[in-house]
Amino acid sequence: GENVEQHPSTLSVQEGDSAVIKCTYSDSASNYFPWYKQELGKRPQLIIDIRSNVGEKKDQRIAVTLNKTAKHFSLHITETQPEDSAVYFCAASSGGYQKVTFGTGTKLQVIP
Amino acid sequence: SAVISQKPSRDICQRGTSLTIQCQVDSQVTMMFWYRQQPGQSLTLIATANQGSEATYESGFVIDKFPISRPNLTFSTLTVSNMSPEDSSIYLCSVGGTGVLETEAFFGQGTRLTVV
Numbered sequence: 001g002e003n004v005e006q007h008p009s010t011l012s013v014q015e016g017d018s019a020v021i022k023c024t025y026s027d028s029a030s031n032y033f034p035w036y037k038q039e040l041g042k043r044p045q046l047i048i049d050i051r052s053n054v055g056e057k058k059d060q061r062i063a064v065t066l067n068k069t070a071k072h073f074s075l076h077i078t079e080t081q082p083e084d085s086a087v088y089f090c091a092a093s094s095g096g097y098q099k100v101t102f103g104t105g106t107k108l109q110v111i112p
Numbered sequence: 113s114a115v116i117s118q119k120p121s122r123d124i125c126q127r128g129t130s131l132t133i134q135c136q137v138d139s140q141v142t143m144m145f146w147y148r149q150q151p152g153q154s155l156t157l158i159a160t161a162n163q164g165s166e167a168t169y170e171s172g173f174v175i176d177k178f179p180i181s182r183p184n185l186t187f188s189t190l191t192v193s194n195m196s197p198e199d200s201s202i203y204l205c206s207v208g209g210t211g212v213l214e215t216e217a218f219f220g221q222g223t224r225l226t227v228v
Binding site: 034042043044045046089091099100101102103104105 | 143145153154155156157160204206217218219220221222
């Protein structure tokens with residue numbers, strides 16, 4: 001089955017700096033890569049996703065890149081703000097009706 | 113996006129008892145999943161709830177411990193049976209997105225279970 005690894009497990013940045021979280025996956029059949037943000041005590045919320053036919057996707061301060069050959073994908077957050085502090089999970093799926101496999105999570109702390 | 117109602121939101125249970133968690137979706141969905149999130153950990157898939165047939169369990173999870181029902185396309189239950197303190201966790205219901213590309217997962221608010 002799919003295995004998703006995520007680094008780093010914790011990340012502290014100063015407000016306004018950029019944050020990068022990296023993930024690798026094992027199953028070459030995976031073609032859908034969502035990222036979730038989970039604030040303390042709340043459910044995971046989808047923040048951005050990318051499909052395997054796209055190499056990069058941006059949404060305001062958030063961007064995701066995908067390298068299918070190397071089987072890795074990354075989340076980039078620019079101009080970080082304190083409200084970006086949360087746990088971020090990468091995930092992978094082979095799409096359609098298939099299950100989503102989650103990475104181990106990154107706890108991001110943005111220091112004001 | 114799907115709206116998912118999960119209940120109870122939290123419970124404190126005695127060891128040896130069972131708890132049934134309900135998940136209601138506001139639209140028909142093909143796929144429903146149950147996850148466990150232990151404190152400070154990632155989400156681990158327990159099983160896929162299949163409508164009209166037995167659930168599909170992931171490695172390390174068995175039907176006797178986590179029986180699942182899926183009577184229709186909008187509802188599922190997960191029972192945590194014969195609970196022990198190790199079952200203390202957050203349990204989350206998840207559904208695939210509606211529409212042709214049922215890929216992204218939407219989550220219920222979770223059930224925070226404490227076993228004493």
